Amino acid sequence: MERAIGVIDSGVGGLTVAHELMRQLPKEELIYVGDTKRCPYGTRSKEEVRKFTWEMVDFLLTKNIKTLVVACNTATAFTLVDLQEKLPIPVIGVIQPGARAAIKSTVTNEVGVIGTDGTIRSHAYEYALKSIKTDIEVESLACPMFVPMIEKGILSGEQADDIIEDSLQLMKGNLQMDTLILGCTHYPLIEAAIQQVIGEHITIVSSSEETAREASTILDVHQLLYLGNRIPTHQFYATGDLRLFKKISESIFNETDDVYTVNSEQISID
Amino acid sequence: MERAIGVIDSGVGGLTVAHELMRQLPKEELIYVGDTKRCPYGTRSKEEVRKFTWEMVDFLLTKNIKTLVVACNTATAFTLVDLQEKLPIPVIGVIQPGARAAIKSTVTNEVGVIGTDGTIRSHAYEYALKSIKTDIEVESLACPMFVPMIEKGILSGEQADDIIEDSLQLMKGNLQMDTLILGCTHYPLIEAAIQQVIGEHITIVSSSEETAREASTILDVHQLLYLGNRIPTHQFYATGDLRLFKKISESIFNETDDVYTVNSEQISID
Numbered sequence: 001m002e003r004a005i006g007v008i009d010s011g012v013g014g015l016t017v018a019h020e021l022m023r024q025l026p027k028e029e030l031i032y033v034g035d036t037k038r039c040p041y042g043t044r045s046k047e048e049v050r051k052f053t054w055e056m057v058d059f060l061l062t063k064n065i066k067t068l069v070v071a072c073n074t075a076t077a078f079t080l081v082d083l084q085e086k087l088p089i090p091v092i093g094v095i096q097p098g099a100r101a102a103i104k105s106t107v108t109n110e111v112g113v114i115g116t117d118g119t120i121r122s123h124a125y126e127y128a129l130k131s132i133k134t135d136i137e138v139e140s141l142a143c144p145m146f147v148p149m150i151e152k153g154i155l156s157g158e159q160a161d162d163i164i165e166d167s168l169q170l171m172k173g174n175l176q177m178d179t180l181i182l183g184c185t186h187y188p189l190i191e192a193a194i195q196q197v198i199g200e201h202i203t204i205v206s207s208s209e210e211t212a213r214e215a216s217t218i219l220d221v222h223q224l225l226y227l228g229n230r231i232p233t234h235q236f237y238a239t240g241d242l243r244l245f246k247k248i249s250e251s252i253f254n255e256t257d258d259v260y261t262v263n264s265e266q267i268s269i270d
Numbered sequence: 271m272e273r274a275i276g277v278i279d280s281g282v283g284g285l286t287v288a289h290e291l292m293r294q295l296p297k298e299e300l301i302y303v304g305d306t307k308r309c310p311y312g313t314r315s316k317e318e319v320r321k322f323t324w325e326m327v328d329f330l331l332t333k334n335i336k337t338l339v340v341a342c343n344t345a346t347a348f349t350l351v352d353l354q355e356k357l358p359i360p361v362i363g364v365i366q367p368g369a370r371a372a373i374k375s376t377v378t379n380e381v382g383v384i385g386t387d388g389t390i391r392s393h394a395y396e397y398a399l400k401s402i403k404t405d406i407e408v409e410s411l412a413c414p415m416f417v418p419m420i421e422k423g424i425l426s427g428e429q430a431d432d433i434i435e436d437s438l439q440l441m442k443g444n445l446q447m448d449t450l451i452l453g454c455t456h457y458p459l460i461e462a463a464i465q466q467v468i469g470e471h472i473t474i475v476s477s478s479e480e481t482a483r484e485a486s487t488i489l490d491v492h493q494l495l496y497l498g499n500r501i502p503t504h505q506f507y508a509t510g511d512l513r514l515f516k517k518i519s520e521s522i523f524n525e526t527d528d529v530y531t532v533n534s535e536q537i538s539i540d
Contacts, residue, residue, distance in 0.1 A: 024373050026403055090491070100486050103294050104479060131497055132486065133296055209374060216370050216402065217484050218491055221360070227401055 001224045004029040004235070005215065006065030008056040011039030011151055011240075012248040013186030014071030017094065019252050020212035021069070022234070025219070029232040031063050033269070036240030040147045041074040042116025042184075049078045049118070055269045057083065059237075066224050069215055070094065073115050073184050073207065077122035090218050095119075097214040098181045098207035099128035103136065105203045110137035110176040112202075114168070114194075115183030117142045125183055139174055143167040143184075150186045153247055156193065164193050172198065181205045189252070233261040242266050271494045274299040274505075275485065276335030278326040281309030281421055281510075282518040283456030284341030287364065289522050290482035291339070292504070295489070299502040301333050303539070306510035310417045311344040312386025312454075319348045319388070325539045327353065329507075336494050339485055340364065343385050343454050343477065347392035360488050365389075367484040368451045368477035369398035373406065375473045380407035380446040382472075384438070384464075385453030387412045395453055409444055413437040413454075420456045423517055426463065434463050442468065451475045459522070503531040512536050 005025075007018050011034050018032050033056045035041075041049050053075045060068065067090045070076045070083065076093035083091045102111045113125040120142040129136050145163050154160050171177070180202050182188060188206045195204055219225045238245040242264055249264075275295075277288050281304050288302050303326045305311075311319050323345045327338065337360045340346045340353065346363035353361045372381045383395040390412040399406050415433050424430050441447070450472050452458060458476045465474055489495045508515040512534055519534075 024370070024402075096490060097487075100294070100483060103486075104483050132294075132495070134499060213370060213374050214487050216373075217367075217487050220366060220370075221488055221491065225402070229404060 001066055001226055003064055003066035004031045006060035006063065006068045007032045007071050008053065008060065008068070008075065009034050009071040009185060010041035010075065011036045012245060013147065013150070013184060015249055015252050016185050016188040016206070016208040017069060017071035017211050020209050021215060024212045025216055027226050027228070027230060027232060030234045031060060031065060032234070032236045033059060034236070034238045034245060036238045036245055038239065039151060040116065041072060042118040042144065042147055044118065046078045049074055050082070053079045057087070059267070059269050065089065067092065067215065067219060069211060071185050071208070071211065073124075074118040077119050077124035090222055090224070092211060092215050092218055094185060094207040094211045095124050095128050095183070097210035098183060098205055099125055099132070101205045101210040102179045102181050103129065103133055105205060106136070106179045108176050108178045109135065110139070110174070110178065112171055112174065112177045112180040113138060113140045113183045114143050114171070114180065114187065116147060117144050119183050125181060137176065139171060139177060141168070141171050146190065147184065147186050150189050151244070153244065155189050155251065160190060161193060164190060164197050168194070168197050177202065179203045179205060182207055231261070233263065236262060236264045237267045238264070239267060239269055271336055271496055273334055273336035274301045276330035276333065276338045277302045277341050278323065278330065278338070278345065279304050279341040279455060280311035280344065281306045282515055283417065283420070283454060285519055285522050286455050286458040286476070286478040287339060287341035287481050290479050291485060294482045295486055297496050297498070297500060297502060300504045301330060301335060302504070302506045303329060304506070304508045304515060306508045306515055308509065309421060310386065311342060312388040312414065312417055314388065316348045319344055320352070323349045327357070329537070329539050335359065337362065337485065337489060339481060341455050341478070341481065344388040347389050347394035360492055360494070362481060362485050362488055364455060364477040364481045365394050365398050365453070367480035368453060368475055369395055369402070371475045371480040372449045372451050373399065373403055375475060376406070376449045378446050378448045379405065380409070380444070380448065382441055382444065382447045382450040383408060383410045383453045384413050384441070384450065384457065386417060387414050389453050395451060407446065409441060409447060411438070411441050416460065417454065417456050420459050421514070423514065425459050425521065430460060431463060434460060434467050438464070438467050447472065449473045449475060452477055501531070503533065506532060506534045507537045508534070509537060509539055
């Protein structure tokens, strides 16, 4: 199946999902749209997030994608069911994969979730976790400082450490919790610092990594995997300035030595 | 969706998959068939394995199952494609989930697989791994002593340690390998001993745990998850004597404090 996988995000956070897709499905081609012009989505209304998401989806549908990955937790929380009902292709969100991985991981039956205001307010993780495992304990915490910090390119150093330490303070007292879901695709970019603050005894579940894993499963079930051999070409589109987008891409993709071609372009979709 | 998940295995190994299904999907009901009378399958011909597998499947189809989990690597290697083509319900094998989890886990791009003679001879893991990631290095090793030992109830102690040490000797020299797939559903019963012999630096992927994770994904995608609240009742059937079956079940299920009812019965299917 030679068609590409479509990936949408509010900005650069979904690049961590794209990176995992490239790592776990190295023969697949991606077409990514990041709505960097209107990022972050976490503080926007449900209606705005829906409108912006559909604009990205309409753009990707013209590219004949074979599946859609909604690589943004806020967009998943507000639009997944609607997209799954209306699109003729499989639609994969980032919330259910993270929830399932946390259920697999936890021994104490108590998990934490950190995310944007929008994701935490939606209770989407809590619902996803409890619909499968009724008695699981969930502690949720909004970390509204993380996305703006990451979108500015601040991924480490004293300023980052201080913000992460302050933001997670409330969660550190929970001694039962053994698993923490990074409920925002930006957060894997600061995962090492989060692990250090929250403690090595906590298993961190990256919704980016788990979403790529489930995309692999779902493409397989629908017989949509590309089974030939090729060097893939990926297309990255951003609605805003490309400079920051490229800077963050480089920090995500630079450690890989896989072979592929990347084309980046600025587009207008609104 | 109130119908049960069907699980088949050559004997007691699939109980590790059943246990993971009960842990990760605690509201779902299982109907398990273990062909303990004709176990092990690992040394049998493709034709025999196919015939025995279909006998278990035909029995489960009379129970109106909503999905089938082939919880035996040998049966997956020899019958999965046939079952997926012919059954009107989703069919989940144990090989692809383990392969995908190993691809997610490996950093060195070199993974080991241990399994029965039949599974290793089938090259099913190698095919599953390389069809997704062409350049992945795979070292496979048949461990024909493990299943007979486990089916005798020998799960720890000096005799078990000696057999495991001897069997894995050939693999221990591989310094590139960072991930080891337990390519047999019996092996999680001796996972601690395997981890000790192979070294703590190796990430062990349990096909049982990963299969339950993917069953959760696939039931969700097909809108087959049970979303109500109930205390599930599980049915366990064995074609052979129930005494050993019960002994092994107890060693797998005793650490859980979840609430459910289990009925066991000996049946004849051939």
